[in-house]
Amino acid sequence: MNANAHPTPEWQVAQWFNAIAPLTLASLHGRVVLLEAFQMLCPGCVAHALPQAQRVRQLFPEERLAVVGLHSVFEHHAAMTPVALHAFLHEYRLTFPVGVDRPSPDGPLPMTMQAYGMRGTPTLLLFDRAGRLRQHLFGQVEDLALGAHLAMLLAEA
Amino acid sequence: MNANAHPTPEWQVAQWFNAIAPLTLASLHGRVVLLEAFQMLCPGCVAHALPQAQRVRQLFPEERLAVVGLHSVFEHHAAMTPVALHAFLHEYRLTFPVGVDRPSPDGPLPMTMQAYGMRGTPTLLLFDRAGRLRQHLFGQVEDLALGAHLAMLLAEA
Amino acid sequence: MNANAHPTPEWQVAQWFNAIAPLTLASLHGRVVLLEAFQMLCPGCVAHALPQAQRVRQLFPEERLAVVGLHSVFEHHAAMTPVALHAFLHEYRLTFPVGVDRPSPDGPLPMTMQAYGMRGTPTLLLFDRAGRLRQHLFGQVEDLALGAHLAMLLAEA
Amino acid sequence: MNANAHPTPEWQVAQWFNAIAPLTLASLHGRVVLLEAFQMLCPGCVAHALPQAQRVRQLFPEERLAVVGLHSVFEHHAAMTPVALHAFLHEYRLTFPVGVDRPSPDGPLPMTMQAYGMRGTPTLLLFDRAGRLRQHLFGQVEDLALGAHLAMLLAEA
Numbered sequence: 001m002n003a004n005a006h007p008t009p010e011w012q013v014a015q016w017f018n019a020i021a022p023l024t025l026a027s028l029h030g031r032v033v034l035l036e037a038f039q040m041l042c043p044g045c046v047a048h049a050l051p052q053a054q055r056v057r058q059l060f061p062e063e064r065l066a067v068v069g070l071h072s073v074f075e076h077h078a079a080m081t082p083v084a085l086h087a088f089l090h091e092y093r094l095t096f097p098v099g100v101d102r103p104s105p106d107g108p109l110p111m112t113m114q115a116y117g118m119r120g121t122p123t124l125l126l127f128d129r130a131g132r133l134r135q136h137l138f139g140q141v142e143d144l145a146l147g148a149h150l151a152m153l154l155a156e157a
Numbered sequence: 158m159n160a161n162a163h164p165t166p167e168w169q170v171a172q173w174f175n176a177i178a179p180l181t182l183a184s185l186h187g188r189v190v191l192l193e194a195f196q197m198l199c200p201g202c203v204a205h206a207l208p209q210a211q212r213v214r215q216l217f218p219e220e221r222l223a224v225v226g227l228h229s230v231f232e233h234h235a236a237m238t239p240v241a242l243h244a245f246l247h248e249y250r251l252t253f254p255v256g257v258d259r260p261s262p263d264g265p266l267p268m269t270m271q272a273y274g275m276r277g278t279p280t281l282l283l284f285d286r287a288g289r290l291r292q293h294l295f296g297q298v299e300d301l302a303l304g305a306h307l308a309m310l311l312a313e314a
Numbered sequence: 315m316n317a318n319a320h321p322t323p324e325w326q327v328a329q330w331f332n333a334i335a336p337l338t339l340a341s342l343h344g345r346v347v348l349l350e351a352f353q354m355l356c357p358g359c360v361a362h363a364l365p366q367a368q369r370v371r372q373l374f375p376e377e378r379l380a381v382v383g384l385h386s387v388f389e390h391h392a393a394m395t396p397v398a399l400h401a402f403l404h405e406y407r408l409t410f411p412v413g414v415d416r417p418s419p420d421g422p423l424p425m426t427m428q429a430y431g432m433r434g435t436p437t438l439l440l441f442d443r444a445g446r447l448r449q450h451l452f453g454q455v456e457d458l459a460l461g462a463h464l465a466m467l468l469a470e471a
Numbered sequence: 472m473n474a475n476a477h478p479t480p481e482w483q484v485a486q487w488f489n490a491i492a493p494l495t496l497a498s499l500h501g502r503v504v505l506l507e508a509f510q511m512l513c514p515g516c517v518a519h520a521l522p523q524a525q526r527v528r529q530l531f532p533e534e535r536l537a538v539v540g541l542h543s544v545f546e547h548h549a550a551m552t553p554v555a556l557h558a559f560l561h562e563y564r565l566t567f568p569v570g571v572d573r574p575s576p577d578g579p580l581p582m583t584m585q586a587y588g589m590r591g592t593p594t595l596l597l598f599d600r601a602g603r604l605r606q607h608l609f610g611q612v613e614d615l616a617l618g619a620h621l622a623m624l625l626a627e628a
Contacts, residue, residue: 047204086234301370302461304464402550405513
């Protein structure tokens with residue numbers, strides 16, 4: 001795989017939750033990064049992807065792996081507002097940082113979702129320590145496979 | 158059990174989804190009624206109570222048993238609006254009628270929730286064919302037990 | 315349904331576990347009876363049917379409902395011996411009475427399995443208080459449906 | 472971790488299933504090895520460890536990772552015979568090689584179980600490509616963690 005083939009535009013985030021300061025991809029260089037793009041009313045995100053991201057957060061050390069959520073709303077915009085997201089994160093006890101993917105002036109797809117060409121939610125992106133995109137996975141991902149992907153990236157020099 | 162000991166005030170509903178006309182407890186006399194009071198951001202409701210209500214809807218005949226949802230929001234009111242509920246019902250493919258428990262002018266608890274003395278969500282109420290409250294169950298209910306409760310009420314003359 | 319249409323031959327049991335004395339269908343008259351026919355190496359029995367029978371045992375009163383297992387071995391006879399069954403019941407913490415369906419001199423199907431025309435395992439038979447066969451269910455049964463079946467039989471005069 | 476601190480005695484196997492020829496640890500040098508020690512009547516093995524081993528088999532390439540089962544019977548010996556194991560492997564559709572841990576003349580614990588100081592079943596052993604023992608895990612192991620362990624070993628030069 002030619003890792004350089006994937007462009008890795010900086011995230012466009014309108015607002016952060018569970019974070020003291022804004023997180024940029026650039027600021028996370030040196031750590032492996034798991035980005036979980038989700039919608040709070042997407043059943044597959046709620047049942048599988050977000051609990052999995054939380055399990056990853058608990059299993060791997062924070063100083064080597066960053067887990068970041070991205071609320072990429074592309075439908076039902078009036079329902080999935082930042083106020084609603086705040087309540088959702090509280091009720092589901094999600095503790096990792098979550099950014100709100102910046103709405104686009106041109107259409108329903110938010111800007112980071114567009115920039116990365118995501119097909120829907122959940123989408124899981126894995127970046128290596130140099131900030132290169134190494135995995136782009138749409139839909140449900142097996143824990144065994146995700147654990148392997150993460151360890152491979154963590155094992156890289 | 159003295160079934161008459163339980164008062165059964167009429168539901169206070171501000172708005173209906175998945176219903177052609179407003180549903181009242183009185184209008185359902187002659188049928189057993191399962192009322193599932195929930196909040197769309199309550200994890201136990203989403204993971205257990207609502208899928209269970211949907212299973213009940215699929216298993217029992219509609220002409221003998223009514224399944225009704227009640228969105229009884231008592232926290233995070235700005236997040237769980239009717240607009241958000243509409244999107245939620247669509248995404249989770251819930252097809253039974255759902256009413257919005259009427260907000261109270263006096264505090265966070267909506268009016269039906271107050272009138273029935275519910276302790277939280279999910280709360281499952283079962284009414285017999287004469288409209289009497291026969292079960293008031295808070296929290297997760299086993300399918301085996303719920304199937305038995307329903308059949309007992311359906312078997313009554 | 316004409317309940318009398320189903321013949322209800324007495325069980326043929328070679329040996330009992332978890333029982334002080336042999337149990338006959340006749341001796342259980344007056345109680346509803348759930349008979350779970352299984353094989354200890356049948357994955358669907360181990361994952362679904364037997365845990366379900368155990369849940370029924372815990373939920374319903376013993377004096378009104380009898381839960382009985384029947385080890386109906388029709389394949390791998392050398393593997394599923396009474397000695398092996400004894401260890402299985404111990405390891406899986408199954409506490410209801412279990413009979414060994416009597417092997418037939420004429421072929422692989424044991425005698426009760428033959429007499430009731432069972433198609434395989436798991437098979438769940440429900441008898442009413444008069445000892446009549448009321449349900450004959452092959453394969454996985456939903457808890458909601460089973461709870462309803464049991465309550466209907468328990469509610470009969 | 473000083474990998475050399477763990478002795479790695481050769482397995483003692485009385486009989487193989489799903490294998491054309493006997494498998495030794497020595498013969499697998501060059502591949503990472505997952506050894507799953509189990510008993511066919513151990514509920515945790517049946518519900519978790521063996522399905523997990525089968526998932527590993529499906530996910531990782533056979534030429535780089537060997538998945539091997541070891542039937543380490545330390546109780547109920549009369550129930551868990553090789554004949555019973557053969558039926559069990561067939562019914563549960565387990566396709567990776569499984570050896571029968573050689574019974575000891577001196578007591579109930581079989582010889583490989585003794586040699587590795589296993590505390591019970593399931594026990595999962597992971598060996599690196601040089602045949603060194605790198606993980607010894609008793610009980611239920613999370614898929615995320617196992618995926619990571621395997622990838623780390625596979626990533627080693």
